[in-house]
Amino acid sequence: MDVLVCLKRVPLAGGTLMLTPDSRDIETKHLGFGISPHEENAVEAGVQLVEQMGGTLTLLTLGPSDAEEQLRSQLAIGATRAVLIETDGQEWDPQGTAAALVDAINGEETKFDLIIFGAESADSAGYQIHIRVAHALNLPVITNVKSMKIENGVAHCERVVPNGREHYEAPLPAIVTVRDGLNIPRYPSVPGRMQARKKTVDMKKAETRIPKLEKVTLALAPSKDKGAQILGKGAEAVPALVDVLKQIGAIA
Amino acid sequence: MILVLVDHDRGEIDPLSLRALTAARKIDQSIEAVVIGSQAECLAGIVGQYGATTLHVATHAAITDYTPMASGRALKELVEKLKPAAVLAAGSPRGNEQLAHLAAFLDIPMAAECSEITLGSPHHVLRARWGGNLIESANVHAQLLVATIVSFSVEPESVSGAAAKVVAFEPALQPEDFVVKILQRDSGETSGGITLIDAKVIVSGGRGVGGPAGFGNLEELATLLGGAVGCSRVVTSSGWRPHAEQVGQTGTKVAPDLYIAAGISGAMQHIAGMKNSKTIVVINTDPEAPILRYADYAIIGDLHQVIPALTSAIRQAKG
Numbered sequence: 001m002d003v004l005v006c007l008k009r010v011p012l013a014g015g016t017l018m019l020t021p022d023s024r025d026i027e028t029k030h031l032g033f034g035i036s037p038h039e040e041n042a043v044e045a046g047v048q049l050v051e052q053m054g055g056t057l058t059l060l061t062l063g064p065s066d067a068e069e070q071l072r073s074q075l076a077i078g079a080t081r082a083v084l085i086e087t088d089g090q091e092w093d094p095q096g097t098a099a100a101l102v103d104a105i106n107g108e109e110t111k112f113d114l115i116i117f118g119a120e121s122a123d124s125a126g127y128q129i130h131i132r133v134a135h136a137l138n139l140p141v142i143t144n145v146k147s148m149k150i151e152n153g154v155a156h157c158e159r160v161v162p163n164g165r166e167h168y169e170a171p172l173p174a175i176v177t178v179r180d181g182l183n184i185p186r187y188p189s190v191p192g193r194m195q196a197r198k199k200t201v202d203m204k205k206a207e208t209r210i211p212k213l214e215k216v217t218l219a220l221a222p223s224k225d226k227g228a229q230i231l232g233k234g235a236e237a238v239p240a241l242v243d244v245l246k247q248i249g250a251i252a
Numbered sequence: 253m254i255l256v257l258v259d260h261d262r263g264e265i266d267p268l269s270l271r272a273l274t275a276a277r278k279i280d281q282s283i284e285a286v287v288i289g290s291q292a293e294c295l296a297g298i299v300g301q302y303g304a305t306t307l308h309v310a311t312h313a314a315i316t317d318y319t320p321m322a323s324g325r326a327l328k329e330l331v332e333k334l335k336p337a338a339v340l341a342a343g344s345p346r347g348n349e350q351l352a353h354l355a356a357f358l359d360i361p362m363a364a365e366c367s368e369i370t371l372g373s374p375h376h377v378l379r380a381r382w383g384g385n386l387i388e389s390a391n392v393h394a395q396l397l398v399a400t401i402v403s404f405s406v407e408p409e410s411v412s413g414a415a416a417k418v419v420a421f422e423p424a425l426q427p428e429d430f431v432v433k434i435l436q437r438d439s440g441e442t443s444g445g446i447t448l449i450d451a452k453v454i455v456s457g458g459r460g461v462g463g464p465a466g467f468g469n470l471e472e473l474a475t476l477l478g479g480a481v482g483c484s485r486v487v488t489s490s491g492w493r494p495h496a497e498q499v500g501q502t503g504t505k506v507a508p509d510l511y512i513a514a515g516i517s518g519a520m521q522h523i524a525g526m527k528n529s530k531t532i533v534v535i536n537t538d539p540e541a542p543i544l545r546y547a548d549y550a551i552i553g554d555l556h557q558v559i560p561a562l563t564s565a566i567r568q569a570k571g
């Protein structure tokens with residue numbers, strides 16, 4: 001079983017965000033980088049499949065050369081090798097990104113049985129790169145998967161919807177996008193980290209394309225401090241809260 | 253004319269589609285709707301009420317349930333015939349997915365999760381990133397705008413419209429549109445019978461709850477208020493609660509009447525999932541916790557004391 005996981009380097013922002021002076025990007029001077037939780041689940045799923053069934057797990061990203069850091073940290077949990085399509089650091093639009101990923105996949109000697117994506121990228125959330133790749137490679141695609149099993153060349157997947165779960169299946173080769181909660185990603189072990197340093201990261205270049213979805217600027221979403229009314233400290237404040245709950249009709 | 257994809261689950265309309273219809277009407281007076289699959293003609297009344305004059309119904313023997321690639325191909329066929337200025341859908345997993353298939357078939361851009369749309373050349377959109385914490389201003393270079401509407405950015409508004417005229421069509425689909433199959437459905441993982449997304453009240457716990465046992469008190473309070481339990485990602489990734497209860501950017505986005513956040517700091521990815529709640533009550537030991545900026549009311553204190561006290565006070569108040 002040969003598995004490919006596509007992931008994206010993103011800043012890890014927690015509390016408050018800041019923008020660069022030109023308002024085109026998040027100010028990352030004081031931030032670390034990682035990948036989306038969904039994509040951590042994707043890598044964990046790939047590692048588990050290869051553990052169970054044998055084969056290889058390849059990682060693929062399009063991003064700045066610094067994205068090697070994210071590839072190495074995911075190689076440390078058990079991927080076989082990685083491919084980095086190097087950009088000049090500018091974010092590419094979904095069509096350009098998908099086209100470059102497709103070229104890279106077609107350029108691989110390995111014909112992947114399963115390509116796993118995150119359900120959406122953490123920073124851009126375009127909800128589409130996997131679908132564009134599926135169309136270009138003529139592969140079936142199942143999105144938003146919360147549980148997955150591969151049996152006899154068929155991917156059995158479950159997706160959680162507001163009123164329950166849907167069960168899907170598709171024959172391999174296929175594309176699947178997975179969600180946070182699919183599994184609990186492992187932490188890299190010390191030997192894993194050591195091995196990751198020696199694993200191959202192939203660097204590739206891709207031709208830039210004119211973005212069709214052209215980012216102009218970013219702005220912080222207006223978040224006015226609602227000016228919370230502090231009802232008090234500890235259990236003593238409970239009667240005041242009960243009054244509030246009555247007022248808003250939460251208790252009849 | 254703007255064409256709106258109205259999503260439905262075997263004939264039951266997705267309420268987010270009503271917001272998409274409303275958003276479309278704010279851009280263009282002339283809107284038409286499309287549904288994929290039989291069982292959907294019954295939606296002509298409601299889409300008419302939300303301003304659509306025509307309801308296009310794509311029927312095909314092979315479309316018996318949700319088949320996103322078939323939706324994309326049917327939409328492509330319709331768009332080529334009707335030549336609308338834009339195709340919109342709700343920014344739901346299904347809305348995003350079906351329009352992404354359309355955009356992939358046409359090889360044109362798609363702008364997901366838009367809060368504002370101005371048609372032109374190029375089109376201009378504001379779209380949500382980072383779970384709505386950042387707003388991107390973007391130009392979309394394509395004749396046809398394909399975009400989804402971010403949840404909760406517009407309230408659904410009806411007009412006194414007559415039922416839409418139903419026009420059925422049978423798209424020319426391909427076998428590959430049906431390679432992915434829905435086999436079966438189960439009803440949801442619910443807490444006390446209420447799913448997170450439908451709950452009017454959510455009692456949500458974070459790392460401050462301390463462990464799985466601590467959630468007993470939150471469950472009791474939630475049941476008393478007729479609501480459901482929610483939680484932060486720390487809680488699900490520690491395995492304290494099922495993932496279905498996670499609120500936030502990578503969990504579920506909710507907007508209940510009352511959201512009680514206990515022991516949750518208010519990371520932006522959590523805020524992304526609950527900031528549209530009507531009333532937000534925070535219980536936190538830290539008076540500086542970022543979540544306080546989003547709260548209407550707060551108690552500074554230990555949730556292990558406050559929640560049981562609250563539960564018994566509500567019991568008393570209810571008599």
Ligand SMILES: Cc1cc2nc3c(=O)[nH]c(=O)nc-3n(C[C@H](O)[C@H](O)[C@H](O)COP(=O)(O)OP(=O)(O)OC[C@H]3O[C@@H](n4cnc5c(N)ncnc54)[C@H](O)[C@@H]3O)c2cc1C
Pocket residue numbers: 012013014035036037122457458459460461483484485486487498499500501502503504514515516517518519520521522525535536537538541553554555556
């Ligand atoms: C791309 C991405 C997506 C993410 N998606 C999500 C998501 O969907 N949902 C989500 O929740 N997170 C998400 N996260 C994680 C998020 O950044 C935070 O790590 C997480 O929300 C923190 O959870 P928490 O508030 O429970 O924990 P903490 O940040 O550790 O906060 C614990 C809080 O509990 C308070 N506390 C401690 N003890 C008590 C007590 N006894 N009584 C009362 N208060 C107490 C503390 O003062 C503190 O404020 C995501 C992260 C990334 C990078």
Ligand SMILES: Nc1ncnc2c1ncn2[C@@H]1O[C@H](COP(=O)(O)O)[C@@H](O)[C@H]1O
Pocket residue numbers: 006007008009036038039060061062063094097101116117118119120121122124125126127128129130
């Ligand atoms: N630059 C990138 N390189 C590799 N994979 C990517 C990149 N951007 C997005 N992806 C993958 O595509 C998924 C969907 O992204 P998006 O369409 O931006 O929401 C992500 O979860 C990743 O798995």
